Amino acid sequence: MAAGIAEGGMVIVGAGETGARAARALREEGWDGPITLIGEEAHPPYERPPLSKDVVKSLEELAPKLALTPEEMVDLTIDHLPRRCAVAIDRDAHLVTLDDGPAVRYEKLLLATGAEARRLSLAGEGAGRVLYLRRHEEAVAIRAALGQGKRVVIIGGGFIGLELAASAVERGGQVTLLEAAPRILTRGVPAVLAERLAARHVAAGVDLRTGVSIARVDLDAVVLADGDRIPYDAVVAGVGAVPRTDLAEKAGLSVENGIRVDTTLMTDDPDIFAAGDCCAYLHPLYDGRRxxxxxxxxxxxxxxxxxxxxxxxxxxxxxxxWFWSDQYELCLQIAGLADAGATTVARDLGEGAEMLFHLADDGRLVAASALGSLGRVAREVRVAEMLIERRAKPDPAQLGDPEVKLKALAKG
Amino acid sequence: MSWVRVCGADEIDEEDVIRFDHGGRTFAVYRSPENEYYATDGLCTHEKVHLADGLVMDDIIECPKHNGRFNYKTGEAKGAPVCINLRTYPVKVEADTVYIDID
Structure with missing residues (x-):
């Protein structure tokens, strides 16, 4: 090969949060050989959570919040290859081929390819105007489209759509949010909390429409199946994410809603691992469930x-x-998989904050979800997380009693 | 030295933390399981999140957003995502009242 071969050592494809954390951790764990971090984007690794919030709300254009700075990468001797796309893996030769430059030989390979925003196939001349959010530049483009009096149509009542709706409202926009399902947040969020969040959006002035379908996107309006026209200055879609598995599939690795890995994050190939949004794994706490x-x-x-x-x-x-979402002054936090629960116990956290404990048939705590101010929800969910991790079967009466300190249950 | 009154000694639960704002600054004031009092800067060094919203376990305060962990007695950051230590402040308890030295 004319371009030659570079000795990559520990090679990481994907320079997002997972890739950055892995690169840093390899040094922390004492690996002193080469570390090669291959990323498609021009930036050093950065954090994505602010993209739907701070970055689009800010009146000034913000730089990405870096997860690993260029100085840190020099200090840790991490070889970051930006703007480079891995196109193939030769598993026998232990080589990753890039779209540009020499192929990289790996000792161990990590696929941290993440996910990409799911694209809608929409009819209409305005379909090409629909914005999506995954990368910093896309957040910058959305930010530029928001502002006082701007009519913003958001397609999708998942976390990205809802956080963007709250951000657009904070920028003074008139927001319409369209969701195909009968309610928002159908995936993994209890209906009670989803309804409370929906009510908060409506109170903020969002025109929230569930159970609707889109006929087409015109140049100036989104047209619904019932013929209703919603004029817009900007349209943004947040309709889920798709794991990026092409590279793994081409290399013959198993894919099952993500790159298939075992409980140690190893793929079918003992020299190739996958982690983060791109991988599907069996969680020991939720037996049998990938x-x-x-x-x-x-x-x-x-x-x-x-x-x-x-x-x-x-x-x-x-x-x-565990995950969180910030919308307006509210913070939603969920630990565990709420849909793994058979029964639910509610707890009043005060100041309008509410928490739900999700218990399996045998009484084991499998998830906890809470909505309220960060100060009301965060530590309670953290304590619940510890109980979930140790497969505790707490007394439902105590869980529901705001006078009983959760922390005391965790220590008991 | 610039001692500022924070609160009554029993206004912070054992193994807990409160937020204390003074002069445009924000602090986190802790009571350890051993009944000693400590103070640090109020915001996580990773993102501007109030540490007083987080959970105290033994001598660790955990950031409520990203689970960055600090030893609140020394201010030491315990590893990614937090790499920058917290500043700590002297604390004294006199006549059942907690004071911190914010200089």
């Missing part, structure tokens, strides 16, 4: 875990799935 998470904490935790396992530790996943 899950794939799209959450910052998961990306972060798996980055650290997979680094250890690339070095041969063989540690199993134990972290409880």
């Amino acid at each position: 899950i794939r998470l799209e959450a910052w904490r998961n990306a972060h935790d798996q980055g650290a875990l997979v680094a250890r396992n690339m070095l041969g530790v063989g540690e199993e996943i134990s972290a409880v799935p």
Whole structure:
């Protein structure tokens, strides 16, 4: 090969949160060989959670919040290859081919390819105007489209859509949010909390429409199946994410709603691992269930875990799935998988904040979800997370009693 | 030295933390399981999140957003995502009242 071969050592494809965390953790764990971090974007690794919030709300254009700075990468001797796309893996030769420059030889390979925004196939001349959010530049484009009096149509009542709706309202926009399902947040969020969030959006002036379908997008309006026209200055779609598995599939690795990995994040190939949004794994706490998470904490935790396992530790996943969403003054936090519960116990956290405990048939706590101010929800959910992790079967009466300190249950 | 009154000693639960704002600054004031009092800057060094919204376990305060962990007695950051230590402040308890030195 004319372009030659570079010795990459520990090679990471994908320079998002997982890739960045893994690169840092490899050094923390004592790996002193080369680390090569391959990313498609021009930026050093950055954090995505602010994209739907701070970045689009800010009156000035913000720089990405870096997860790994250029100085840190120099200090840690991490070889970051930006604007480079991995196009093929030769598993026998242990080579990753890039779209530009020499192929990279790996000792162990981490696929941290993440997910991409699902695209809608929409009819109408305005379909090409629909904005999506995944990368910093896309957030910058959305930010530029928001503002005082701007008519913003948001397609999709998931986390991205709802956070963008709240951000657009804070920028003074008139927001219409369209959701095809009968309610918002159908995936993994209890109906009670979803309804409360929906009510908060309506109170903020959002025209929230559920159970609607879109006929087409004109140049100046979104047209619904019932013929209603919603004029817009900007249209943004947040309709889920699709794991980026092409590279793994082409290399013959198993894919099952994400790159299939075992409980140590190893793929079918013992020299190739996958972590973060792109991988699907069996969670020991939810036996038999293969899950794939799209959450910052998961990306972060798996980055650290997979680094250890690339070095041969063989540690199993134990972290409880956890995520948060900020909308207006409200914070939603969920630990565990709420839909794994059979019964629910509610707890009043005060100041309008509410928490739900989700218990399995045998009484085991499998999830907890809460909505309210960060100060009301965060520590209670954190304590619940500890109970979930140790498979506790707390007394439902105590869970529901605001006079009983949760922390006392965790210590007891 | 610039001692400022924070609160009554029993206004912070054992193994807990409160937020204290003074002069445009924000602090987190802790009571340890051993009944000693400590103070740090109020915001996480990773993102501007109030640490007083987080959970105290033994001598660790955990950021409520990203689970960045600090030893609140020393201010030491315990690893990614937090890499910058917290500033700590002297604390004294006199006549059942907690004071911090904010200089």
